[in-house]
């Protein structure tokens with residue numbers, strides 16, 4: 270039994286990072302058994318779930334979408350906001366009920382929420398029916414823990430994060446577009462954010478192993494890779510090997526995979542060299558997710574975001590001026606403790622200035638252990654909800670405006686899936702990350718197709734093959 274500890278999770282004393290080459294022998298002892306996996310949270314969790322799927326399938330399990338059919342349930346959880354947590358505990362009610370009927374059902378919890386000591390206390394006190402809890406730093410222990418499951422709750426969560434596992438195997442969801450971790454953890458400690466505690470210290474994978482992974486995906490016929498990190502701009506800084514994110518991007522581009530994306534960029538250390546590399550290589554997509562969080566300098570300071578609104582605008586304008594056709598999206602939090610009417614107006618002003626292609630908007634949610642959770646807050650929830658509503662109206666207006674500019678244009682779309690907008694349609698994304706529903710057959714899936722845009726909505730475009 271190992272339980273998480275926020276003091277250890279917060280510790281950033283320099284220790285050597287261990288690069289561990291995984292070489293695992295997993296026995297398929299669960300033949301004819303089914304797994305049900307549910308993923309909450311960000312792309313990083315989605316990618317971790319691909320690792321979990323590899324372990325489950327190597328153990329002999331086959332997937333099912335029906336909870337009642339499963340022999341093992343795995344919930345990969347998120348801790349970013351309170352509603353992410355509520356969803357998990359809501360769903361656990363159904364799992365508990367199923368276990369009453371199906372005594373041998375194995376229930377496994379993992380993901381960021383499990384790195385929170387308070388949740389682990391809750392689970393060990395009140396949720397004895399959960400068999401295994403494993404943290405974000407030791408997913409590779411899952412095969413062993415599942416193979417040895419004994420009907421007694423087993424919690425294995427560590428808070429020290431001085432390891433990078435290489436040679437991780439994945440059962441990827443897509444044969445067209447792949448996620449690649451380039452950097453784990455985060456050292457920024459934005460005062461509202463739990464991620465530095467749940468994902469540990471910022472550590473980069475070595476460039477040669479990333480390039481090997483990209484080359485192998487290209488060989489397998491992948492059309493797109495997305496490089497993942499909480500703050501990809503800081504890639505390499507911890508290694509001291511003389512390369513940075515711009516170097517990595519350029520080297521990935523030279524491998525020649527048709528489409529390269531990356532998330533997320535912090536506005537703080539987005540270098541000119543990065544902008545130049547993105548502009549120079551046609552296979553690096555002209556799309557940047559650049560979270561601003563607030564339009565008020567006072568709030569940005571309290572958030573520990575390390576930039577001012579003027580600096581953000583400067584960067585925004587440089588990116589727009591240098592990268593042709595670039596689209597820029599953002600994240601915004603409303604109702605940070607004591608955000609005044611003026612602070613909120615500043616946020617509306619920056620949205621009016623940048624006219625973002627899209628924005629994810631959130632109401633501030635206090636996370637236990639973070640600095641902002643201790644700030645006294647006089648703003649009512651009703652007020653915060655009204656602000657969110659007002660912000661969303663503005664954000665959606667600009668999304669629609671930016672989408673309307675595409676009508677009549679012919680754009681490249683990488684078709685990835687059947688569309689849920691009709692059996693005669695498929696869907697995919699433009700280079701600028703606009704979702705397009707295209708009239709056409711499933712034979713187009715996996716190809717980059719020239720599409721003429723016929724209509725625009727706030728969150729998607731319609732088109733026909735040109």
Ligand code: SAH
Pocket residue numbers: 349350461462463464498499500533534535560562600601602631632633634635636
């Ligand atoms: N590393 C990324 C963010 C990952 S979290 C970055 O720095 O851009 C995704 C988004 O969730 C954040 O950009 C922020 O807008 C939001 N978020 C994080 N913590 C939050 C909290 N406590 N309450 C509300 N929104 C939060």
Ligand code: SF4
Pocket residue numbers: 455456457458459462463464465499500535
């Ligand atoms: Fe959280 Fe800030 Fe790190 Fe992003 S940069 S993960 S918002 S602490």
Ligand code: F3S
Pocket residue numbers: 309310311312313314346347348349380381382463464467468
């Ligand atoms: Fe992602 Fe949620 Fe963890 S947003 S990093 S899964 S807290």
